[in-house]
Amino acid sequence: MSNNRVYIALQNNEDARPIIEAIEADNPHATVTHFPAMVKIDADGRIEVRRASVEALIGRAWDPQEIHLSLVSISGNVDETDEAFILERHN
Amino acid sequence: MSTPTSAPKKLGLREKYARMTRDLAWEPSYQPKDKIYPQAGLEGIKIEDWDRWEDPFRLTMDAYWKYQAEKERKLYAIIDAFAQNNAQLNVTDARYVNALKLFLTGVTPLEYAAHRGFAMVGRAFPGAGAQVACQMQSIDELRHVQTQIHTISHYNKYFSGFEEWRHMHDRVWYLSVPKSFFDDAMSAGPFEFITAISFSFEYVLTNLLFMPFMSGAAYNGDMATVTFGFSAQSDEARHMTLGLEVIKFMLEQHPDNLPIVQRWIDKWFWRGYRLLTLVAMMMDYMLPKRVMSWQEAWEMYFEQNGGALFADLARYGIRMPRHWEVSVKEKDRLSHEAWATFYNYGHAAAFHTWMPDESEMAWLAEKYPASFDARYRPRYEHWIAEERAGRRFYNPTLPMLCQVCQIPMVFTEPDDPTTTCYRESHYHGEHYHFCSDGCKDIFDAEPEKYVQSWLPVHQIYQGHCGGGSVPEVLRWYRLEAGRDNLDYLSSPDRQNWQRWKGEAAAG
Numbered sequence: 075m076s077n078n079r080v081y082i083a084l085q086n087n088e089d090a091r092p093i094i095e096a097i098e099a100d101n102p103h104a105t106v107t108h109f110p111a112m113v114k115i116d117a118d119g120r121i122e123v124r125r126a127s128v129e130a131l132i133g134r135a136w137d138p139q140e141i142h143l144s145l146v147s148i149s150g151n152v153d154e155t156d157e158a159f160i161l162e163r164h165n
Numbered sequence: 166m167s168t169p170t171s172a173p174k175k176l177g178l179r180e181k182y183a184r185m186t187r188d189l190a191w192e193p194s195y196q197p198k199d200k201i202y203p204q205a206g207l208e209g210i211k212i213e214d215w216d217r218w219e220d221p222f223r224l225t226m227d228a229y230w231k232y233q234a235e236k237e238r239k240l241y242a243i244i245d246a247f248a249q250n251n252a253q254l255n256v257t258d259a260r261y262v263n264a265l266k267l268f269l270t271g272v273t274p275l276e277y278a279a280h281r282g283f284a285m286v287g288r289a290f291p292g293a294g295a296q297v298a299c300q301m302q303s304i305d306e307l308r309h310v311q312t313q314i315h316t317i318s319h320y321n322k323y324f325s326g327f328e329e330w331r332h333m334h335d336r337v338w339y340l341s342v343p344k345s346f347f348d349d350a351m352s353a354g355p356f357e358f359i360t361a362i363s364f365s366f367e368y369v370l371t372n373l374l375f376m377p378f379m380s381g382a383a384y385n386g387d388m389a390t391v392t393f394g395f396s397a398q399s400d401e402a403r404h405m406t407l408g409l410e411v412i413k414f415m416l417e418q419h420p421d422n423l424p425i426v427q428r429w430i431d432k433w434f435w436r437g438y439r440l441l442t443l444v445a446m447m448m449d450y451m452l453p454k455r456v457m458s459w460q461e462a463w464e465m466y467f468e469q470n471g472g473a474l475f476a477d478l479a480r481y482g483i484r485m486p487r488h489w490e491v492s493v494k495e496k497d498r499l500s501h502e503a504w505a506t507f508y509n510y511g512h513a514a515a516f517h518t519w520m521p522d523e524s525e526m527a528w529l530a531e532k533y534p535a536s537f538d539a540r541y542r543p544r545y546e547h548w549i550a551e552e553r554a555g556r557r558f559y560n561p562t563l564p565m566l567c568q569v570c571q572i573p574m575v576f577t578e579p580d581d582p583t584t585t586c587y588r589e590s591h592y593h594g595e596h597y598h599f600c601s602d603g604c605k606d607i608f609d610a611e612p613e614k615y616v617q618s619w620l621p622v623h624q625i626y627q628g629h630c631g632g633g634s635v636p637e638v639l640r641w642y643r644l645e646a647g648r649d650n651l652d653y654l655s656s657p658d659r660q661n662w663q664r665w666k667g668e669a670a671a672g
Contacts, residue, residue, distance in 0.1 A: 079473040083376065085395050110456060111383035111391050112376070139178075139224065142232050143239075145402045146379075146395060147372050149470045151477070152221035152406050156178050165477045 078163040080121055080150030083114040090144035096127035112146050121150070123159040182223035187216065190293035202291040208354040210426075211419035215292030218414055221406045222298075229301060233308065240396045244316055247389040253323050257385040257453040259662035260653055263516040264378075264451040265317055265390065266326045270515060271343045271443060272374070273313045274334040276397075278347040280306035282358055289355035298407045299359070305400040309393075316393040324658050326515050329643040333515055336630070337642050338621035339443075339507075341571045345618065346440050350433075352614075356415065357429050363408030365433030365486075369474065371401060372466045374444050381452040409474075416481040423482050428610070434486030435603035439570035442503045449500035449529065450521065458532035460496045468493065488603040491579045497533050498582050501541040506575045508548065509560035513635065515644050517653035520549050540582065557652055563622045568597045568615055569604035576600045592616060 082097070084090040086108065094113055098106060104117035115121060128136045138159045150161035176184065193201055205212070224232075246252075256262065280303050287299030321327035334340050350361040379394035412430075415422045445459035457465075467489075475485045504518075511518035521529065526545065530537045551558050564573035578584045588599040592612045599605040608615045624630050631641025639646050648657055662668070 077469070077473040077476050079469060081470065085399075109376075110380045111395070112380055114376075139228055139232065142224070142399055142403070143235055144399065146398045147376060148402045148405065149474065151409070154178065154221060154223055163473060163477045165473075165479065 076165055078119050078165050079116060080119065080148075080161040080163055081114055081116045082121055082123070082148050082161060083112055083146035084141075084144045085146055086111055086113050087144065089140075092128055092131040093123060093141060093144060095131055097121065097123055100124050100127050119164075120160065120162040125157050178223045181225055182220060185225045186220065186293045186297045189297075198291055202289060204289040204355050205291050208356050208425065210356045210415055210422050212292070212415075213418050215290075215294070217417065218292050218294035219410060220294050220298065221410060222403045224301070224403065233305075236396050236399060237308070237312075240312055240316075240392050243392045244319070244389055247316075248319050252386075252388055253320060254665055255386045255388075259324070259658050260451070260517070260519060261385045261387065261453050262320060262324045262658065263326075263518075263653070264381075264447050265320055265387075266324075266330075266516040267443065267447060267451070268378075268390075269313065269317050269327060270330045270333050270337065270340055273310060273317075274331065275343055275347050276306050276309040276313065278351065279303075279362060280310060282347070282351050282362060285351070286355040286358050295411070298403075298410075302363075302400075302404055302407065305397075305404070309397040309400070312393045312396060316389045319389060323661070325645070325656075326517075326649040326658075329515075332643050336621075337515055337644070338510075338513065338625075339572075341619065341621050342443065343440060345571050346436055349436065349614075356411075356425075359408070359411050360415075360426065360429040361433040361436070363404060364412050365408075365430060366437045367401065368405040368408035369434060369467070369471055369486075370437045370441060371405070372470070373441055373462055375401065376466070377448055377456055377462045378444065380456045381448065381454075384454045384456050385452055412478070412483075413481070416478075416483070427483060430483065431487040432607050432610070435488055435601075435607065436570065438492050439572060439600075439604070442499055442572060445500035446503035446507065449532075450504045450525075455528060459500045460532065463492070463496045487606065488601070491601065491603065494579045495576070497536040498540070498577065501529075501533075501537070502575050502577065505541070505544065506564075506573055509558070510564070510573075511652060512559045512646075512650050513639065513644075515642065515649050517651065517656050517658065519653040520545050520552070536582065552652070552654070563625060565598060566620045566622050567600035567604050568618055568620070569599060569607045571618065571620060572600060574598065574600050 084094060090113070094106070094115070097104065097115055100123075101115075101117055101121050104115050104121060107114045107116070123138060123141060125136055125138050138154065138156070141159050148161055150163050153160040153162065199206065283299045283303035283306060287296050287303055290296055290299065317327065334344055347362075350358050353361065375394055375398045379391050379398065382390040382394060412426060415426050448455065448457070448459050448462065471489075472485075475483065507514055508518045508520070526537075526542055530542065533541075548558055564575070566572065567574055574585065574587060576586050578586045586601055588602060588605040590597050590599070590605060590608055590612070593616075595616070597608060597612075597616070599608060621630070625633070625638055631637045636646060639650070644650060653659055
């Protein structure tokens with residue numbers, strides 16, 4: 075069985091909550107685990123954080139680079155654009 | 166400047182980043198490149214085209230300052246609130262603070278070493294993309310040092326053992342383990358340094374330091390440490406990605422790079438794993454409230470996530486690091502072997518040690534069903550009985566150290582956890598000793614480097630550490646005997662804590 079798991083861990087705070095919510099909505103295959111002070115989201119193959127989804131939740135413009143303020147850790151290959159922050163593995 | 170006739174088009178992220186990195190570089194004309202970057206070719210790594218470097222994080226300098234300033238504002242608001250509210254009184258138990266002493270003496274100086282190291286390799290690499298990423302990381306690491314010292318300074322007002330952390334880092338026996346790890350990386354070439362620190366340590370292993378430890382700090386009521394930890398960790402995702410990029414870049418540039426890179430991954434995985442022994446012990450023994458066991462963390466962050474990473478890198482011909490299987494065999498013993506060692510040498514440590522209480526032993530037995538009750542509980546019960554009889558055990562002899570990781574030779578055979586593991590090599594008529602096959606392999610590949618190791622026990626016996634007796638050596642460490650060391654039960658920290666919390670002194 076091939077293991078192509080990726081993950082993103084975010085702080086459990088006000089800034090990160092809508093990001094986590096957007097990830098859950100856009101990545102139905104992902105598993106969300108709560109730890110003290112942080113949330114870890116695991117998925118096979120790919121996790122996408124979409125600008126439009128976060129903006130719809132917070133009601134203001136959101137630059138995907140704002141994720142740096144809440145990021146704890148990641149695993150996977152990163153693709154960062156104006157529209158999304160993406161983690162993926164192709165194996 | 167924009168032309169007067171058309172409004173400037175807003176640049177996309179990729180374009181903006183390319184302008185900031187590649188466009189800042191130029192072709193030198195006064196000197197040949199190999200004179201400007203003399204270290205780039207020393208290690209045998211072949212780079213055909215630095216412009217193929219891909220930056221996954223396209224953080225431009227203006228965005229960098231903006232986000233870093235925001236992180237600092239958040240952190241300092243919390244540090245102020247923590248100090249104003251006497252929040253040191255809200256940690257679960259004063260034993261917890263010993264994890265911070267170990268962190269400040271063992272980890273914070275490594276952040277400073279990383280600051281220096283990345284400034285050095287940022288200068289050594291000929292490619293603009295790599296230069297920018299390394300220089301940004303160098304600034305990050307300096308921020309980490311400063312915020313850690315600043316945050317933990319609050320504890321220094323109330324607890325012992327914090328004030329000589331910088332002096333201790335260069336002298337105290339167990340602190341030579343983290344110190345020599347970084348010195349080893351910094352005295353290698355730039356490609357090995359970045360493989361060691363960015364890839365093997367930050368990408369593969371650092372999650373085990375920051376995630377369970379900071380989550381553990383949160384669980385133990387230490388808001389200040391959680392905040393500096395997560396503030397530092399928010400930079401870490403960028404650093405980890407640099408580590409992955411540098412590996413992929415070297416492997417894509419030339420097939421001759423594969424065996425060199427694999428050798429470095431093997432070496433630095435093992436060096437980093439041995440260093441994490443201190444973290445294993447912190448997680449299982451030093452946090453009064455525990456988030457997860459070392460074994461669970463190793464399964465989650467190394468076996469599962471590390472497994473996915475190495476499956477991903479298999480396309481380049483990279484395999485799992487050598488001796489990774491040994492790390493899996495050791496996962497249910499590592500923290501116990503380490504804590505027992507510090508309990509033995511608690512008179513020479515700059516933090517307190519203790520035996521777990523009954524509820525903690527029950528937790529350990531539940532988390533380590535195959536090993537704890539059978540092997541470690543009986544030893545602890547013996548030591549507890551000795552302590553109650555007024556004979557708290559301290560080991561009066563100095564331990565033999567591994568020539569490579571510098572940890573006392575306390576680890577056991579991979580396939581027999583009841584037999585101490587000894588390995589040795591002979592070089593120019595001398596015998597050298599190792600804790601494991603992993604450390605022996607590292608020595609055998611570069612004996613000229615490791616025969617020079619500054620081994621604390623050897624140095625004490627040679628008379629270089631203030632004198633031959635324990636009190637003289639402790640003075641040389643600036644460790645105040647009776648206050649900073651010994652069992653937690655007899656410590657001023659414990660007496661103060663009970664007074665502050667209005668707890669009756671236990672019998």
